[in-house]
Amino acid sequence: MSDAVASLRVSRGPxxxxxxxxxxxxxAMVCLAVFILIVIVSLLxxxxxxxxxxxxxxxxxxxxxMIDGQEIPVMEQSTEGLGLGYTPIGPTWELGNYFLGADxxxxxxxxxxxxxxxxxxxxxxxxxxxxILVATIIGLAAGFFGGVTDTILSRILDVLWAFPVYLxxxxxxxxxIAHGIDLGLITLEAGSLWLPIFIIGIVYIPYIARxxxxxxxxxxxxxxxxxxxxxxxxxxxxLLRDILPxxxxxxxxxxPLMLAINMLTESALSFLSIxxxxxxxxxxTIIQDGQGLLYTRPWVALAPGLAIALTVLVLxxxxxxxxxxxxxxxxxxxxxx
Amino acid sequence: MLLAxxxxxxxxxxxxxxxxxLVFLIFFVTPGADPAARIAGRNASPETLxxxxxxxxxxxPVWVQYYTLMKKLFVTxxxxxFVNRGWKVVPAxxxxxxxxxxxxxxxxxxxxxxxxxxxxxxAATRGSWIDKxxxxxxxxxxxxxxxWLGEVMNLITQSxxxxxxxxxxxxxxxxxxxxEDPKGWFLTLVIPWxxxxxxxxxxxGRVLRANLIEAMQEDYIRTARAKGxxxxxxxxxxxxxxxxISFVTLFGLDFGALVGGAALLTEVVFGLxxxxxLTYDALQNLDLPVIMTTxxxxxxxxxxxxxxxxxxYILLDPRVRSA
Numbered sequence: 001m002s003d004a005v006a007s008l009r010v011s012r013g014p015x016x017x018x019x020x021x022x023x024x025x026x027x028a029m030v031c032l033a034v035f036i037l038i039v040i041v042s043l044l045x046x047x048x049x050x051x052x053x054x055x056x057x058x059x060x061x062x063x064x065x066m067i068d069g070q071e072i073p074v075m076e077q078s079t080e081g082l083g084l085g086y087t088p089i090g091p092t093w094e095l096g097n098y099f100l101g102a103d104x105x106x107x108x109x110x111x112x113x114x115x116x117x118x119x120x121x122x123x124x125x126x127x128x129x130x131x132i133l134v135a136t137i138i139g140l141a142a143g144f145f146g147g148v149t150d151t152i153l154s155r156i157l158d159v160l161w162a163f164p165v166y167l168x169x170x171x172x173x174x175x176x177i178a179h180g181i182d183l184g185l186i187t188l189e190a191g192s193l194w195l196p197i198f199i200i201g202i203v204y205i206p207y208i209a210r211x212x213x214x215x216x217x218x219x220x221x222x223x224x225x226x227x228x229x230x231x232x233x234x235x236x237x238x239l240l241r242d243i244l245p246x247x248x249x250x251x252x253x254x255x256p257l258m259l260a261i262n263m264l265t266e267s268a269l270s271f272l273s274i275x276x277x278x279x280x281x282x283x284x285t286i287i288q289d290g291q292g293l294l295y296t297r298p299w300v301a302l303a304p305g306l307a308i309a310l311t312v313l314v315l316x317x318x319x320x321x322x323x324x325x326x327x328x329x330x331x332x333x334x335x336x337x
Numbered sequence: 338m339l340l341a342x343x344x345x346x347x348x349x350x351x352x353x354x355x356x357x358x359l360v361f362l363i364f365f366v367t368p369g370a371d372p373a374a375r376i377a378g379r380n381a382s383p384e385t386l387x388x389x390x391x392x393x394x395x396x397x398p399v400w401v402q403y404y405t406l407m408k409k410l411f412v413t414x415x416x417x418x419f420v421n422r423g424w425k426v427v428p429a430x431x432x433x434x435x436x437x438x439x440x441x442x443x444x445x446x447x448x449x450x451x452x453x454x455x456x457x458x459x460a461a462t463r464g465s466w467i468d469k470x471x472x473x474x475x476x477x478x479x480x481x482x483x484x485w486l487g488e489v490m491n492l493i494t495q496s497x498x499x500x501x502x503x504x505x506x507x508x509x510x511x512x513x514x515x516x517e518d519p520k521g522w523f524l525t526l527v528i529p530w531x532x533x534x535x536x537x538x539x540x541x542g543r544v545l546r547a548n549l550i551e552a553m554q555e556d557y558i559r560t561a562r563a564k565g566x567x568x569x570x571x572x573x574x575x576x577x578x579x580x581x582i583s584f585v586t587l588f589g590l591d592f593g594a595l596v597g598g599a600a601l602l603t604e605v606v607f608g609l610x611x612x613x614x615l616t617y618d619a620l621q622n623l624d625l626p627v628i629m630t631t632x633x634x635x636x637x638x639x640x641x642x643x644x645x646x647x648x649x650y651i652l653l654d655p656r657v658r659s660a
Binding site for chain 1: 348351352355356359360363364367368374375379476477479480481482484485486488489491492495496596601602605616617620621623625628629631632635636639640643
């Protein structure tokens with residue numbers, strides 16, 4: 001990356017300047033490194049599971065674990081009350097050997113945490129792509145063409161904007177989660193990861209489409225666009241060559257913020273059992289699994305929550321850094337939950 | 338000003354209508370499965386399915402179905418659950434409203450007070466370690482999922498440190514009505530209030546600090562300085578006043594997100610029988626009439642709250658007033 005920066009320094013284009021400014025922002029660079037690390041570690045989930053010789057998607061109530069040369073069952077008979085219940089073992093703090101203990105089905109929490117991270121990151125990433133793509137198209141169309149197009153799109157955005165995000169997501173999830181959806185071209189099975197991706201992708205569209213529309217509206221009246229129209233440049237060319245590059249910095253600043261918000265939304269939906277469906281894991285579902293074990297085996301719920309908080313934290317700092325680097329004067333802000 | 342108010346009111350009505358249509362479309366028209374099967378819940382008998390079809394008029398045109406649903410929700414209020422046969426949903430939702438309002442309003446009071454404090458202190462001590470640590474704490478507060486924070490709070494106050502002097506006063510989870518047991522009401526809600534407000538204190542503190550620092554660079558602040566006013570007076574009477582306008586706008590938006598989102602999750606974690614907990618229970622047994630009702634009522638409430646905030650905004654800001 002340092003080579004790229006050095007070679008770009010000569011040209012001093014807006015992108016190079018921004019990149020240089022970002023690379024000087026220590027907090028943002030540390031956070032970028034941490035985020036990349038989180039992604040890599042999560043992607044190593046299958047490797048970890050096979051190395052630890054554990055299947056994080058299968059109940060293993062009768063498994064045993066070796067600790068200090070002694071063989072201990074993963075599910076311990078409860079010593080309280082009538083002794084009927086079972087308590088999973090707690091953290092061994094020994095990598096590859098129930099590092100964070102087991103959940104109430106005797107599954108290795110560490111392995112599930114990594115698989116869960118993979119799903120959480122995938123859903124956050126894919127829904128961010130959907131949100132930004134659709135919002136850009138809507139924002140460009142509404143701002144550039146104006147008239148009836150703008151009126152219809154803006155009214156739809158008004159309604160979506162006023163609809164509380166979680167209530168909209170809950171409505172969509174509960175209808176789709178049990179039966180899936182069949183739209184002819186696209187068929188999504190119940191329990192597919194694409195359901196939460198689409199739902200989260202849809203609900204935040206107005207949060208990006210509205211500011212983009214505002215910018216396009218202003219650009220539409222700017223002199224260089226008026227000149228292009230006067231020259232008879234075709235509309236699609238104006239949109240792609242003149243307007244899109246001018247809103248691209250806004251879009252880039254939105255990416256880490258949307259990733260953070262989508263991750264929180266996914267975890268909340270999964271916690272409410274309308275996001276990722278079992279036996280698949282995400283950080284939200286693991287927190288839900290840990291709820292019943294909160295007082296006996298708190299690490300089942302603590303670990304995924306810490307993972308979410310850390311990821312969201314680094315994404316927010318990265319977002320601030322990107323915003324400062326690209327446009328020190330802009331004031332983009334998203335309300336988080 | 339009257340024109341601005343009327344326009345805002347008209348917009349509110351339009352958005353409410355839009356939301357009701359959207360909810361209808363999601364629950365009744367989404368392709369993929371028979372809406373009657375969805376509404377009847379898991380493994381419904383053919384008789385139940387037939388009852389659902391008759392009740393919602395699924396053999397009728399779409400607009401009649403929409404009209405029937407709205408009549409059941411708002412006029413006759415006799416929408417019934419098919420999972421718990423015959424349970425009237427609308428009164429059940431209305432019964433839970435005081436719980437949710439107790440939670441949300443208490444948390445809002447906390448976060449406005451502490452958000453203001455954090456923002457003011459950080460802006461006044463800009464660049465110092467106090468400012469830096471407040472902002473770092475704010476960032477962490479914004480990053481934690483609210484339901485997880487609630488669980489951590491439960492772990493500390495209900496289990497791990499419940500027997501210590503610090504948290505022995507925390508009552509078991511649940512809700513006590515204000516009219517019957519004011520002290521119990523307060524004590525059971527303290528921890529949920531703190532949990533819910535932490536995120537917003539972080540957010541509001543950060544936003545207010547940024548606004549204050551921006552305002553401090555304006556010309557009218559220089560004028561105030563030139564007049565020889567004290568720094569405290571400049572900060573509180575001049576800079577804060579303009580920064581409060583965006584604070585109020587933000588409050589309206591977040592209040593909405595709160596009722597429909599964070600408050601729902603907080604209620605679930607703390608076992609408060611509010612609108613959110615009702616929704617959660619309905620999600621667990623796929624009881625769609627309950628969810629339709631809570632979604633419609635909660636979002637209407639949010640739209641109304643947002644409109645009220647805008648009215649306050651119109652009253653506060655002379656520039657909007659004349660527009």
